[in-house]
Amino acid sequence: MSPDAFAARLAADRARVDAYLARVFDARQAAAPRLEEAMRHGLLVGGKRLRPVLVYLAGRALGAADAELDPSAAAVELVHAYSLVHDDLPAMDDDDLRRGQPTVHRAYDEATAILAGDALQTLAFEVLARAAHPRLPALMLTLAQAAGRDGMVGGQALDLAAVGGHPDVEALATMHAHKTGALxxxxxxxxxxxAVVESDPRVAALEHYAQALGLAFQIHDDVLDVTGDTRTLGKASGADAARDKPTYPALLGLEGARTKAFELTEEALTALAPLGEASAPLAELARYMIERDH
Incomplete structure (x- = not known):
């Protein structure tokens, strides 16, 4: 697939999940209009949509239709959006910008931001629960485990505990495997x-791909926090250093971090071998994720 064709595919998938999410909001009248506005602000204002894109690409590689994948793509983005709203709160990272826009607690207020995050999270499971699928329990369990104490939330707790500390590379990898990698x-x-039952060996191959890709993605994010600018990133650059947060560039140096991200991307690409040519879009995405500038 040419770079232009791949970029068009990404844009189409982003537009697809955005349209699905917009329909979720438009399907019912808001009980609390200000809360609804804050939820939309945290969800529908920009974003790379990498997680829903991964849902689409992995599902298509194994034969699933886009309409079957829409609920999972939307649900995972709702969970991601909630996590960002809460990440940005004064009690967490206290950020002013997200996706080039004021964070939810800045655009509204802190209490509304907390409630908006809560509502986005529960809406994710509502969207998924409405999907008619024979493996719905497995889909629900996967999302709950990825989002919860043994996944993203646990990783955030490790991240907060590590501020000002000096973890080694292994401890940092464990933190990111939960905070970023789990989702x-x-x-x-x-x-x-x-697309397929859990025992299909291609599921394990895709999970290996995702494990390596998730860490490569986070390392590249750490690099961008050092090398990027606020306008391009859509959030404040240099924030990790300002908060004394442990990062891969701090532990390995910039070139060491870039090398590690490249090695992990190669591991992810190798893991795709059992899928054959069907995995080509996933391979393109892996390369894109460590070449992006935001």
Whole structure:
């Protein structure tokens, strides 16, 4: 697939999940209009949509139709959006910008941001629960585990505990495997389970791909926090250093971090071998994720 064709495919998938999410909101009248506005602000204002794209690409690689994948793609993005709203709160990272826009607690207020995050999270499971699929319990369990105490939330707790500390590379990898990697793995697994049963060996291959990709993605994010600018990133650059947060560039240096991200991407690409030519879009995405500038 040419770079232009791949970029068009990404844009189409982003537009697809955005349209699905907009329909979710438009399907009912808001009980609390200000809350609804804050939820939309945290969800529908920009974003790379990498996690729903992973749902689509993994599912298609195993034969699932786009309409089957829509609920999982939307659900995983709703969980991701809630996590960002809460990440940005004064009690967490206290950020002013997200996706080039004021964060939810800045655009509204802190209490509304907390409630908006809560509502986005529960809406994710509502969307998924409404999907008619024979493996719905497995899809629900995958998302819950990826998002919860043994996944993203647990990783955030480790991240907060590490501020000002000096973890080694192994401890940092463990933190990111939970905070960032768990939802990426969950997205890929949800796409795969929409298409095939869990015992299909390609599911395990895709999970290996996602594990390596998730860490490569986070390392590249750490690099961008050092090398990027606020306008391009859509959030404040240099924030990790300002908060004394442990990062891969701090532990390995910039070139060491870039090398590690490249090695992990190669591991992810190798893991795709059992899928053959059907995995080509996933391979393109892996390369894109460590070449992006935001």
């Amino acid at each position: 990426i793995r969950g997205a890929v697994r949800m796409g795969a389970l929409t």
